[in-house]
Structures are given as C-alpha cells and as structure tokens.
Amino acid sequence: MNLFDNILMGFGVALSAQNLLFCFIGTLYGTLIGVLPGIGPVVGVAILIPVTFGLNATTAIITMAGVYYGAMYGGSTTSILINVPGESASVVTCLDGYEMAKKGRAAPALGMAALASFIAGTLAVVLLTFIAPPLANVALSFGPPEYFALAFMGLTLVTSLAGESMVKGLMSGIFGLIVACVGVDAVSGEERFTFGFLSLLDGAGFISVAVGLFAVSEVLCNLEGSIEQVFIKAKFSLRSLFPNLQDWKDSLAPILRCSFMAFFLGNLPGAGATIASFLGYAMEKKLSKHPEKFGTGIIQGVAAPEAANNAAAGGSMVPLLALGIPSSGTSAVLLGALMVHGLKPGPLLFQTSPEFVWGLIASMYIANIMLLILNLPLVGFWASLLRVPYKILMPIIVTISAVGVFTTDNNIFDMWIMFVFGIIGYLMRKLKFPAAPVVLALVLGPMVERTLRQSLTISHGDISIFFTRPISAVLIGIALISLFAPLLRGVMDWRKKVVEIS
C-alpha cells in the first residue's frame, strides 16, 4: 500500500463517529489541562490512561494524543492573561504575551497563539506523515544491539538534557532503571526487589508511578504558596481575535522557521516542547533586526514559542511511532499507554497495526482543526475558567488520581505505590531532581535489559558487538558524547580560568 492509500485508510478510521467524539473529548480536556495552571500534559495523559481502559487501543491513544496537543494550545491562554504558564512549554509565551495583554492587545495575542499553534501543528503532522514510515522501514533491520544503543542514547540524552544539573538527571534516570528492575526477572524467573509483596511481582505499575511522580507531587508542591493571579480583563469578539495584516507580516516567517526547527528538535530524544519553545524564542530574538523589542509585547514573541511547542509535540510522535522510543516526559507516558493497551511500540507497528498508526496520524490533522475551532471562538470561555480557584481543583486532582490508579488493576496496592512515589516526587522536585528521566527509564528499562541480554547472548558475552555494528556504534557514540560533553566544557572553562589567573 502506498502512502496515499494509507492516509485515506487512516482518515477512514479517524472519521468514525466514536473516534471523532473521543478526539473531541481529548482535545477539549487537553485544552482544559493546558489552561489550568498546576496541571500539565504529563499529568493529564497519565490520569487518562486508566479512564480509557474500556476503549479500544486506537480510540484511547487518539484521545490521549488530543490531550497532548490540546495542552499545547491551552497553555498560552493562561500565559497571556495572567502571566502564569498553564504548562511548562508556555513559560516563554508569558514574556511577550502578558505584555501584549497589558497594552490591551490580549485578543490578537490569543488569536495569534491559536493560529500559530494550528499552522505549526499541521506542518508537524505533514512532516510526520512523510518521515515516520521510511524511518520505521530503516528500523526494521535493527537487531537487539541497535535497539539497545537506541534506548541507551534516548536515556542519556533525556537525562542529560532534563533539569539544570546533569548529575541529578543521571541519578533520576538510574533511579528509574532500578524501579524498572522490580518484579520477576524475564530471563531467569527470579524475584527482584519485591520484598515479599505479591503485587510487586509484576513490577511497580507504570501508571501508579507516573501519577504519583507527576500529579501527587505537583499538588504537594502547590500547597506551599498560592498561585498569584492578576487577571487581565479583555473582551473577545471573534473579529478582534484575528491578528491584523502587520501582525501576520511580522509572524509568518518566525512561525515557519520555528515549526521546522522544533519539529526536528522534537524528533530527538530529550528535547521536548519546553526546550523547543525556549530555543524558538531565542532563535527569533537573534534573527530579529530589533532584538531589544522582544519582551516588550510584540507578536513574534507569542507566535514563535507557540509554534515551536506545537511542532515539537508533533515531532516527538516520530520516534514514538517509528522506533518505539519516547523523546519527552509526555511521550514516555504515551508509550506506557500504548503498552497498557497491548500494542507493541516499534517499527513493526506500521505493519502489524496499520489502522492504528494511520488512524492516529489522521486524527492529528483533525485534532488540530478541532483545536483551532475550540480555541478561537471559545477563548472567552476558557478565560473565565481561570477564575476557578486552585483550592477547588486540588481535591479533585487528588481524588481522580487515586481512583484512576485504583481502576488500572482494581488493586489497593497500586494506590500505595502512587502514594510513595508522590512523596518521592515531592522530594525530588524540591531538591531539583527532574522527574521525566524516572518515567522514561521505567518505560525503557525492560527494553534496555532485554536487548542488552540478547545482544550479549548473540556475541557470547563480548561487549564489542555494540561498537562493531555501524548504527549502534554511532548511537552509542552520540550517547557518550552527550555524557562527556559537559565534562569537556568544564575542563575548557577550568583551563581558561587558569590561563586568566596566570
């Protein structure tokens, strides 16, 4: 089947009444998650996994991908109106968005955010449509050593890019690998780290850990200080939302540049939507003839990061679908969801479940259109939601998390896992340990272990198998560079200092 047939088939799947409905629910809920400060896309998707249990896999993942996108759209509303990012990928949007709102230009800022998101999101899906299948084809020839190298690279890149300190990122990643070891050893059948708990034989449930680490810890952190809200009132008529011609002239090039940059950045493990939005803003500032105007409320400052975070979200679906490797916290949770629903992520996915893959891709086109419709005329409604105080939301988040975790296995023990990881997550956050590497390692851990053992069996225990096969050698090389780069930079800095002193 050629690409065109596949896309047509995908739309056939995505346009079924049930999938359309759930795509809509997903985008609606995602926008809500994005608008409300204090809950981001990772939490939103993690809570949704148990809720979507009863659905078939395609519908479930379509819903969750809609949430991921929706959060990227919705996050900008909060940034622009109350100067509090709705989620981490909208932090940069605050800089110029809030300034625009203060100048009375909230409506075009919101409109441009939605339109930039739409253009970038759609471009990203088009690129995804053309890039993912050939990549999956290449990956079909991968053996265990290549997969090990790929997962190894994913782990090191994510851990070294997440958070401020690489050491802390690595410690988080290794902690995640240790948690991934819990359960019955797949090869020898021995029990590992179960401490006599029968419920731990299957390992620490992915959903329990993710909800604990993200949702519960977030709630605990938010209990300390109230989120400061200075609400900017603005009127939104549909006409006022559309940016004027000058706005378009200023924004179109940044939107396109940021879309391409962020899409390819999103393909790389480790660089999620947040990093992409920061880079997009920085890039536009550098390219601009008037860099000093950034931060004073110019429309490019809203368009660039909003385009970047949506394109990166689309870009992160490429490695997820084609290779089965997540590139960010949210896509790690999505990958976990795929496995929970019995799909085996990896290059074979395109052959074993084409209706799933193409249905999902087609649904992303539809989701982008839905989100544009949801966000333009309804932006006033979303803005009014911001008046719901966090105090009311907090108990709702806690109870939904707890019930959601319980329903995955009807097991009280899973709630205790969530409870423990909620406290661990809180401590990690306070001590500035990033949580994303833990989830990523938990998802990739079993794969790393399996492929490492298989590779070593093939090579009779000779570790050189990873370095003599070209693809795995390159991947391991990238991983090692990412590990050693800061050290080299450190040595250079140190040398510079020595030179300066002498």
Added chain:
Amino acid sequence: MAALSIILLVNATREPALAGGRSPFPTGWKLLPILETIGGLAGFILLLETLGFLLSIAVLTAFLLRVVEREGWLTTLIVAVGNAGALYIIFKVLLGVSLPKNTFGF
C-alpha cells in the same frame, strides 16, 4: 560503571552547594498542609474498603477542602458531594469499573 562514577564524582564537586545554603523545604506551619494532605491520602487508602467508594471520596474531598485549604462549610459540602457523585458516574456508570463497596452496599 567505574568511568561513569568518576565523571559523576568530578561533576558533583563542581556543583555549587544548595544555592544560598537554604533548605528548599518549607518549615513550621507551612509544612502543615503538606503533611495533612499526605496523611489524608494515606487515611483514604486505608479506609477505602471499609467506607466504600462514595463515602471515602466525599470524606477525602471534604478533608482536603475544609482542613487543608480552610474553605467554608458550604463550598466544602457542595464540592465533596459533587466530586464523589461525578467520579461515581464516570467510573462506575460510564466505564463500568467495579469500585469498593462498604457493608451497606455503596
């Protein structure tokens, strides 16, 4: 492994100690809501099978609102009942999950 630990060690010595030397954790009364929430959640998990789903959700919601967030009784009551009801409808009625019941059957 050995090489990695050396990198970690070298890097760790280069890390600045906790900025400003201040502990990032809240102290005194600011710690209270966090401990209350953790305690409330633990209590909820322990009592879930005794109290049943509806009652324990309502109690946990009320506890979080009234004790932790110090909301008024009216808001507490409305949100607690509404939240328990909404979750029951979503999980039990729409999704058909079997939820824990108390001895009275709800």
